Amino acid sequence: MAGANQIYGAGMIESGVTFDFGQLVMDNEFARMIKHVVGGIAVNEETLALEDIAKVGAFGDFLSLDATLKHMRELSQPTVLDRRVREDWESLGSTDLAQRSRARALEIIETHQPVPLDADVAKQIRGIIEAADKEKGVA
């Protein structure tokens, strides 16, 4: 919120000694929420929604309004944090945050495909490292 451009530290535990992939998944979620908060509250004619408030009045609800459908994706949505009530959480296996985060980390590592690195480029890079290892006598 102080406007630091790059905040590092995601995935770290034990005061900077240890890295944990599950913690990184949790921190990704916390980062998304922090960015959400930094976004603040937009105040304009549309967001003030005076006409909708007047239309719904004291006894209706806002669930079925066009504005709700239009803006619902702007609200925060967790992936590994669980907002369910206890009964629903139990019926889904009562997993804790650490278990879910670690499972999600492994799922990403095993299935996510980064932009591929050209094979010839990779080979040249390997060549530079092998030459450096040789030069330093550690090949």
Next chain:
Amino acid sequence: MKRNLQAGRPTSGGLSLNVFTDAEIDDIHLGSLEILERTGIWVEADDALDIFADGGCIVDRETRMVRIPPYVVEDAIRSSPPKSFLCGRDPDMDIVLEAGRVYVSNFDEGIMIVDSRSGEYRHPVLQDVREAARLVDGLSDIDAYESAVHPTDVPEVTASLHKWEAAIANTGKPVGTEATSAYDVKKLIEMATVISGSDDEFRRRPLIGFGVCPVSPLKLPRDATEVIIESSRAWCPDTILSMAMAGGSSPVTLAGTLVVHNAEVLSGITLAQLTERGCPVIYGSSTTAMDLRLAAACVGSPELALFSAACAQIARRYLIPSFVAGL
């Protein structure tokens, strides 16, 4: 009902936090200038001493203390670019550090890891670097990869090169890296230039950013100055990040620690700008307080949060991008 536009209406554009008033930032800035001018900073390497001397600083070759006149420091602050582009293999993933934009990256250089499959607590290996980079690539809100762990199954002397190769192959996001010598920097740039395709393209969009740490209090060791000088020459973004510990390597009072921290970072920024005027630099902080009862550096403490927020505010005042510990 018609509600026409309101002329010149100010908007907040988001939540913000200020640790200091302008007068308080002035006090810290002036304090750092005074320390740099009167006490000076210890510089280990001869080539860095030469650059400081040529830039108008008073260099004592015996003690290796460099005293930097305020005008030299302030000139370096002004010649540092107000924005820094961090570029990845995938240009869509490039980020621009400027004016209060907030990005998040992972922790760097863990010396231990918790194995995600077995739960075992062990030393990291190169495969962990590959997986960490791949995981960062797949997570929506981690914007850049920093060298997550230090692998123990590669030669120590070329570890930076092995780590960078393992990371860059597994993420299209910007990759920040540690380097410990001019040799490292040259080799890493040679590797990154293969991906860029040409020296000109690398210069336009450098696929590598470096980070170095002064040693508190008031020391610029050889590894830091070699990396600062080489990365400045190549026009690669370099994060100058101090890790003072209030009560241990800097004053126990937070303001005093910031004076020391700020002096150290400014000395590194000055060296970069004297090497190559206008090269990109980033103001870094991992400064925190010591737990004087446990004699431990606490990086998950209210003091760390205050230091990181304070450094962000100081860097914004200098119009220099910032990189701080947090999360």
